[in-house]
Amino acid sequence: MDNFIFRLPTKIVFGKDEFYKLGEEAKKIGRKALIVTGKRFAKESGLLEKAEEMLKKNSIDYVVFSEVEPNPESETVDKGSRIARENGVDFVIGLGGGSVIDASKGIATVAVTGKPIWDYCERPPKEKVPQNTLPILAVITVAATGSEADSGAVITNTKTREKRGFFGIANFPRVSIIDPVLTISIPQKQTVDGVVDIFVHIFESYLSSKANTPVSDRVAEGLMREAIRQGQIVFKDLKNIVARESLSWISTLALSGFPSAGRSGPFAVHRLEHPISGIYPTKISHGRGLAILLPSFLYHTKEMHAERLKLFGKEIFSTDSPSKTIERIVHWMKNMNTFNSLKEYGVKKEDLKKFAEMAIADDGGQGVVTAREPLERETILKIYETAYDYKDLFRKV
Amino acid sequence: MDNFIFRLPTKIVFGKDEFYKLGEEAKKIGRKALIVTGKRFAKESGLLEKAEEMLKKNSIDYVVFSEVEPNPESETVDKGSRIARENGVDFVIGLGGGSVIDASKGIATVAVTGKPIWDYCERPPKEKVPQNTLPILAVITVAATGSEADSGAVITNTKTREKRGFFGIANFPRVSIIDPVLTISIPQKQTVDGVVDIFVHIFESYLSSKANTPVSDRVAEGLMREAIRQGQIVFKDLKNIVARESLSWISTLALSGFPSAGRSGPFAVHRLEHPISGIYPTKISHGRGLAILLPSFLYHTKEMHAERLKLFGKEIFSTDSPSKTIERIVHWMKNMNTFNSLKEYGVKKEDLKKFAEMAIADDGGQGVVTAREPLERETILKIYETAYDYKDLFRKV
Structure with a gap:
């Protein structure tokens, strides 16, 4: 720790x-x-x-x-x-x-x-x-x-x-x-944007730190398991009070420091998202922006996160394959209608480079965005480009 | 919740x-x-x-x-x-x-x-x-x-x-x-007394509340899983710093309200223990007293806790049998030399009735000790009597 x-x-x-x-x-x-x-x-x-x-x-x-x-x-x-x-x-x-x-x-x-x-x-x-x-x-x-x-x-x-x-x-x-x-009157789309936001808050720190933190790992896994489960429930039943109160409590805990105690990992997906909802504030909410980026981020950083994805997959999805774990996450997002592309939301392709420069500047201007390993400009651009339209990626998931 | x-x-x-x-x-x-x-x-x-x-x-x-x-x-x-x-x-x-x-x-x-x-x-x-x-x-x-x-x-x-x-x-x-x-210089016996204390803090509230709290259930299970695992590690390797820091952090969280958020369950095993270390303060530490009582408490309250023991057993020991779950807990305690009887620690049999009266008084003097269902005087006495010498109970576990 x-x-x-x-x-x-x-x-x-x-x-x-x-x-x-x-x-x-x-x-x-x-x-x-x-x-x-x-x-x-x-x-x-x-x-x-x-x-x-x-x-x-x-x-x-x-x-x-x-x-x-x-x-x-x-x-x-x-x-x-x-x-x-x-x-x-x-x-x-x-x-x-x-x-x-x-x-x-x-x-x-x-x-x-x-x-x-x-x-x-x-x-x-x-x-x-x-x-x-x-x-x-x-x-x-x-x-x-x-x-x-x-x-x-x-x-x-x-x-x-x-x-x-x-x-x-x-x-x-x-x-x-x-x-x-x-929270019961929050519409479906905004509700699931929130679910993804909660999940990513916990998942980012789980992925990005190299500290050995078995206790925080178990806590984070428990919270993410319920975020996944209660998210699916609330998507189908917006008035489900157990799901609503569970999500409210996970949301509160997510950034409280409790599921990340002993790890000081960076929040790369958040950093990559901020330029998007910054430039397109009326079109893309922060949660939706995260949802759009997450699959691409995981796809392009699979190697550096392999061990953590294995651990997560084993605990949550009964698989120890990093690729399958990513697919299961995307599958969950598809089930909640949150697998989308930047293009669908009206983002102009020429803005991708600007996103990259803004994210790098937010990180301190050292030419990278900090993650488990620093993301170079080239990788950052690839993440945005893949998320731009996803083409055939994850089509069959 | x-x-x-x-x-x-x-x-x-x-x-x-x-x-x-x-x-x-x-x-x-x-x-x-x-x-x-x-x-x-x-x-x-x-x-x-x-x-x-x-x-x-x-x-x-x-x-x-x-x-x-x-x-x-x-x-x-x-x-x-x-x-x-x-x-x-x-x-x-x-x-x-x-x-x-x-x-x-x-x-x-x-x-x-x-x-x-x-x-x-x-x-x-x-x-x-x-x-x-x-x-x-x-x-x-x-x-x-x-x-x-x-x-x-x-x-x-x-x-x-x-x-x-x-x-x-x-x-x-x-x-x-x-x-x-x-904590590294704490001797083995005192260390495992602490491990049992931590475990029981979380387990009691997990068992005793009827509130529907999936998030706190997952958090509690995660913390108990690591308490069990790190307890076994530290028992064999007192200098293991990952185990020591994990246990320190679980200890801190156990009563912080995090793993019990949304449940307001009573702490019956603690209440039953206090008279023991109260009357025998130099012979029996609080943690050892809890360890002595826990198997008997679980044995005599198996029916009222059946659903919770099933859930716990499934998550932690891959069994949904309440009896097997109790046996696995006792097995874990045996592995750490914490399965003992009151008799071994020099408690006089005639004190058992006094323990019961003191526990009832501590609870507010309504003739019971509050648990998931109120424990009547008769059950309380049985818990102490079984814990007095355990006879053949759990011998083969």
Whole structure:
């Protein structure tokens, strides 16, 4: 095992109808909130109104900021922060999916420091997240990003379309309310995008580290086994509450550090995906982007991941063939309608080179994207090119 | 899943030689420490001296309290608290095994409140653990109790020999240093007692809850599989660092809430064990007491646990027979020399009834010990009687 520091200072309030504890939890945190939401879901689902009622009942003042787009942008975060400052709020309530929680993290920092959020996203960062950001109460409405229990957030630069993570211990929400009932109305496509996101979070670190971590391997395998199983169940039965709550909990654990304890592996598929949903934010969600890339990534990195794919295949699919393991993963994705190509989603072929350069820059600009072994520019391009249309690859899987 | 609140506010510093971060971490917490240790190990191993050096280098003042016995007693905790108060310390460093960390938790509370520790252990508690206890820096030297990352502690009443848990969010150590290298010098017998303790922590909640928790089931199975495997490895090779670090990490996770998320099952075997090591503290360690009881407990509760034993057997031992699953567990324990009887350890037969009454009182005095189904007095006595000498039971396993 690699040495590590494990921190999870978030109080997690998990379970059916725990949403209705929002007022009670908010009262323990502050007196005036900025409620951050996306443009439609919180309003149309009625959740925003219910949240407002609970705050009123608990005599908590609030301002609503409902402008967060999928793949939240730097200008949106900066604008939300100005509103937070102008209104003198003392905490942030993020009510929505991963984009909303990530934006809330950005707002919680910038509201205090007044620096543009992109300063925290530069490589290397121009600014560090301070300790005294505004506390965050997260109410997560999807099972996907794990932003409800981690110290990171991903922001897209409005001008350059770069998509970058920023990190800091203060990014952990003070409290996260995870109510699986809220996820039941998420449509099928967005639900399975979330399932793939969860799976890839765990799978990437499982593949990419060379540390000997039998305990984390067993934990990761257990979580991935259920992500695979519950994903198939929820695909066919969106209202299945056991599947919904299982996926909500796996999502929360995925990036908590728990299934990756003792490994410090890089997240190559995520890094390769960010330029795609960065440049095509309305066409391709982050989860869909991951789903499109994963089969190609596994295909082109089969050799370097052979031992890990064998182990995974043996535990999950009763095969010790790396190729068959990859095929079984693709088969699972096909069963959930998530095996797609960049072309199907309207990506222009001439953008592939740009994706590669952006991913390399995000990695620190050393000409590679870090994985179990560094991915050279040539391999990176091959991964994008294969994912562009997949041709006959995996046709019979 | 049952609804739950998950909290793990402890900063966990994990890995080989992380012990040497003690000074650095202590400096972030306070200026004058009470160092709590057992009577011999910390001194004889040289760890205490090294800890003192690190504190001196960081200009941290300290007082040493080296009087904690295995199964820490109420009078010891009260005495340590007086010393903490008299010396005006502002934090507690627990350097030792579970007993030392549990005693440190008691001292951290009583040093602030001045109330006897037993007030917190009554059923129901006479006093609640307040928020403002002294912060604790735990340096755990064994893999067993999980006290390094939980909100509980177990204290033995010096006079009545009752052994009781007390709980509170402030019991979480501020920082826990978990350095698996420190566990290498633990002798074989104490090592496997720890392995059984870890296993039972996870197994009890796995067996005892009726909630439908596929994710926690997979996590628990993964952790138990490695506890079984790494236990066998370390039994034969005490210096095996992968086994040692794996067991340290499983120990930490076992009671952290991760493998039991969404289940709120009782800990019957623990409750049945406490009177034994409470009355025979020098003869029987907590882990050994659990090991002695577990086969008998499983034997007498096979019907109520049939479904769970099937699931566990299938995942871990490739059998779906509850009886064979129990036999395989006993076989594993025999392989580590932990299948014993109360008689072998000098327990008097006339004490069995007293054990039963004490366990029932600890449970709240309703005439039962809570398990998946309540254990009646008659069943409880049978469990103790079988464990008294085991006769021919499991002889051929």
